[in-house]
Amino acid sequence: MNRPLELGDPADFRRGRTLDVLVPTRNRAAELAVTLSGLAANSVAGFGVVVSDQSDGDPSWTHPAVAAMVRVLRHRGHPVLLTRRLPRRGLAEHRAFLLDQSAAGYVLYLDDDVWLEPGAVARLLMAMVELDCGFVGNGVHGLSYLDDVRPETHRHFEPWPGRPAPERIRPGMPQWDRARIHSAANLLHVTDACDLADGEWLAYKVSWIGGCVLYHAGRLRAAGGFDFWHRLPERHQGEDVAAQLAVLDRYGGAGILPSGAYHLESPTTVTEREVEAWEVVSLPG
Template structure:
């Protein structure tokens, strides 16, 4: 029988680590277990922390035996894990702001609860942001059910950075906004296949925004306002990650990283009321 799972405390968790992973979740115990399993298999960034904030209608996802086992596996491998509940729900941006406030790490990885990370993904992202010195780097997520759906018309949106990323002011309707098309379906897998990368090499490319797996320099994210704009939004919004990234791009720059080790679980969304696009309202 599964024994009680210690949740930890914010006071004990907040330490000056290199990296914390921030995971918002709701009504997804199976997906959360897979996401945590991906983190438990990461190497090359010892001692990173993990915060899970649950807004489930029923018992929290981390109480499920599979997810609880992965929490224990992470702790056994030296990763502090903080398990929290954030109710009542006040919207996605408020949830992310709460998670960000739980961390004092140099870098924070905003990871959705339906993304499995392949081994090596976290180390590659940390290496990239340290070398590039920008506000964020990210892995666009692959939808493996689209593996045979090749869309060459989207590949033209892939443009590599020749040097460190520079700040960019990107707005909807601009040519730069269309860069996001490279992140749908399995486009990144098809682009990566044409690059002939060695196992240790990676490429930084220009983005407008990235969903699901974004590593921020925490100080630069906070400098750009973080997710504090949640107070200006109704609870039924989406696109809060886009709004934050546009602000960081404008002040500190950002990049996508190939190869991507992020794989979307392709589960139905648990946020069904999304009447407002945060980046439009803001």
Template sequence: MLVPTRDRPDALAVTLTGLAAQSAPGFRVIVSDQSTAPVREEPVVAAAIRILEHHGHPVEVHRHVPPRGMAEQRAFLLARADRPAVLFLDDDVWLDPHGVAVLAHALGALECGFVGFAVQGLSYRDDLRPDELVPYEEWRHGVRPERVRRGSPAWARHRLHNAANPLHLARKHRRDERSWWAYKVAWIGACVLYDRRRLVECGGFGFWPRVPPRHAGEDVVAQLRVMERYGGAGLLPSRAYHLELPTTIRDRDAECYDYVIADEGP
């Protein structure tokens, strides 16, 4: 479990206690801390760490400063991972207790590069957006590699993850007792389980020196690359819930896509 964090100790504590309640055994947690004050010294975070360790999950908290952008922070975390699968989980996401187990099972069953839960904001649970649900399409015969680029029809899939759209999609498309099913995505933010070897093979987040320190969309670049070679999928119903706090990345003028993907050939 790879968790980047910066100046949100209360949210991080919620995220970590959500991990402590997971039914899946045998994982460890690595936190990259770029907070103004060391986050491990915050009582709520220290308590959450003790709970995780009490449940048999080792926790590493790395003080990783100065900040050099999210791509570099994710590259730092990935370099410290050694398990076959890595879950990048943002510090403002609560996972259902079976979330990790479902992700791990789906990644093995689908044999693709990544799977993920689009986070849903439950304050929007009554905000139905039919137009944004139009690009939805399930993977019915296995996940296949696909090339997704800005301006293509597949790019419109990013709207599927706005507000509480994952909740509404799950309600609309559940037809049987399936515990999960896969659908096509443009990318997924905040809760993504990768096949580590395949992510590294596709470059991971090693492009970080090519982008300005203040940037956004680093996960988009990584996922487009993995998807093109190995495929990727979203899972429904989503078991990830957004805490709906203000973003810590306020400057979004520099999109990693423009510095990395836009210049790549076919």
């Protein structure tokens, strides 16, 4: 039987680092263990990890597999802070709380059902430094759709020729449909067509990305972060879309190929979705 975990000290965790990974979770111990295992296998040194749990019962880290991965991360030099955020006030408030736990220059929001391949974190950081924009992200692959090729979605793929420029994107615009390449395994098929060399990466234009997004923390905060949460009912979705649209307005953003993010394709834990956050939050323009 494993011994109890130390939760970590919030004040100590907020020592300055280059990167913190922020993981919101609820009722997904098995998936969270897989997500943390992917982080533990990435080679970037010293990034921190915050796990904020809103499970209905015991927190996820009481599961032996999750506890083991927390210990592996700490053993490999990654500070881990384990927190609970209850009562639940919605997805946006949870993301705002996670951001408040970090003093890092960059924050990677990673969903609790995404496995990152080795090298994915380093590639995202490299792209962020070179592109110097508001966010970069990896669209997630659903491998059960690997044989389901949808060429009609590929036309929405458009590489960035240089540093991403600020863009004003809203529902109803043609650019909104860029998100279609992030469904199923579409992004893998697009990547195959690009025929990238080993070690090569490519930035492309996005409207928003779900599941794995690395932000310049200062620019995310300057664009308002997730502070709009108090204007939303608890039962909402699309909070990441609203935040990314605001960052795109000011600083631009990009998706990165190849993506090293793989969706576990578990059933969603967000079953009550009465409001799209981006429909409620007033964006300039």
